[in-house]
Amino acid sequence: MNPLALVALVALAAEPGAAPRKLTFQEVLTRTESQSLELQAARARLAQAQELSSKAWSGYLPQISAGASYTRNNVEATFALPTGYAIREVGGPTSDDPNLPGAPTNFALVPVGVQEVPIQKLNQLGAQVQLNQAIFAPALCMAIKSAGIAEDVATLNVEAARREILFGAAQLYFGAAGLLQAVTVQERLLVVYTAREKDAQVSFDVGAQPKVALLRAQIDRARAEQDLLRARNSYLSTIQALATLLNEPADFDVVVPEEPVLPEGIEQLEAAVQKRPDVVAAQRNIELAETGRSSVKWRYAPTLGLSAAYRWANAAGFTGQNTSWAITLGLQWVLWDGGLREAELRESSAKIAEAKANASAAENRARDEVRRGLLDLASARANRLKAEEQLRLARESQRLVDVSFKAGTATYLEVTDANTSLAAAETGFVGETLNASLAALRVLKAAGMFAPTPLAPQQGEQ
Structure with missing residues (x-):
């Protein structure tokens, strides 16, 4: 070429x-x-x-959480909560000897009317909102x-x-x-x-x-x-x-x-x-x-924190209220780890x-x-x-x-x-x-x- x-x-x-x-x-x-x-x-x-x-x-920073729950219980339980009270005589003379003076009459507060409050329902619902905050x-x-x-x-x-x-x-x-x-x-x-x-x-x-x-x-x-x-x-x-x-x-x-x-x-x-x-x-x-x-x-220092919670349930419980809240101030100190x-x-x-x-x-x-x-x-x-x-x-x-x-x-x-x-x-x-x-x-x-x-x-x- x-x-x-x-x-x-x-x-x-x-x-x-x-x-x-x-x-x-x-x-x-x-x-x-x-x-x-x-x-x-x-x-x-x-x-x-x-x-x-x-x-x-x-x-x-604050930690906020929310939750809900549903529970199916095997039985339903209620609590009898009185709706009112009255003073009633509950005692009188107790001696048969006519020469002795009679015993004084006793009175007491007696519940008048009762309301059945459920503390455990067959179908139980609940909800909660919680706040956690570190302070120190x-x-x-x-x-x-x-x-x-x-x-x-x-x-x-x-x-x-x-x-x-x-x-x-x-x-x-x-x-x-x-x-x-x-x-x-x-x-x-x-x-x-x-x-x-x-x-x-x-x-x-x-x-x-x-x-x-x-x-x-x-x-x-x-x-x-x-x-x-x-x-x-x-x-x-x-x-x-x-x-x-x-x-x-x-x-x-x-x-x-x-x-x-x-x-x-x-x-x-x-x-x-x-x-x-x-x-x-x-x-x-x-x-x-x-x-x-x-x-x-x-x-080595302790820690201090705040916790707050708000709860709701369809069962009133012993307080008779469906809602409740709580505030907790907690101190934790690990002395030995x-x-x-x-x-x-x-x-x-x-x-x-x-x-x-x-x-x-x-x-x-x-x-x-x-x-x-x-x-x-x-x-x-x-x-x-x-x-x-x-x-x-x-x-x-x-x-x-x-x-x-x-x-x-x-x-x-x-x-x-x-x-x-x-x-x-x-x-x-x-x-x-x-x-x-x-x-x-x-x-x-x-x-x-x-x-x-x-x-x-x-x-x-x-």
Whole structure:
């Protein structure tokens, strides 16, 4: 097959139809923020965590319940309730001796009229409304405080996850941009090798070059076609991964972005570490553990609660009324619970020590990431300068060898070596440029300066 025809087929396979749309780096971050399914799941987890305070407050707010019942009894029972009373004589003289005075007459209240009051009906109905309210419950107050801190920690953890997702999108974007540059390099090299093959064919036809030179040119052109196809497939694969993260079709191209700009001075970067979501979350976990220990201590105190109930039944009972109400003020004090509170105090003290160690480790890890990231960035920038110098020298060498070859003073092997060196230099420069940009991104992420927009306001913020 004609080499130019093969190049055209490869280009058509890589770019079917109309030219794809271009997405800038900032557009990708914005789309990831709004369309990523992973971020949607993170926001859903945050919405769940933000209900912790409502759940904790539910234990301290009034609890109102209502109920009704129906009972089928085997027998019906009634109670005789007098409707009125009268004074009646119940005694008189009790002695038969006429010389003794008679006993006084006795009087008593005697019920007059009786009403049958049912105390158990055959079909018995009842209804009740009850109110329970905690008045003094210190442990519940500590639970409410802990819930608020737990919400903040959950918000910080989700924000850290958000930044990781956006950083993953940024890495994919810069990787795709580097591969796009590699495709451009391979396309240019393929044009060079194709032209070289054409020159070798002309030289062979006129007898100026041996056939081995033509075969070598054909081999170089075939290798360049394969390298171009491999580079394009790698680029399309990265675009597909980025499209999956964005939750949209892979019908776009990337634009080569500028290298991220870092603030001056490592002190500023290390100071920013204190605002990283994972570091702040580790610090808030100390407060959460301390609040948990306070909650255990307050369980030694008594609790006071109020309970009120209103009842109705179709059987009046002994009071003769179908409705009744009661208010109860109750005090409960657990004097000994088998040592549970003491064990939980020891456990909470260990949790505080763990939280403090984790917070210190998070700060040290963040500072270490910044320092190592700066070292990697310095190495990447130095490598990029060397790669740029090698590229300049390789281009000059290839130009000189090409002039010599056309003048008949250089062999095709020298031309091949010069082109191979140029290809390696261009590919190396693209790779080192990508490494420098990714190293700068990693430093920004380590310092907590990458995508710092909060996912949701923290407790107490507007």
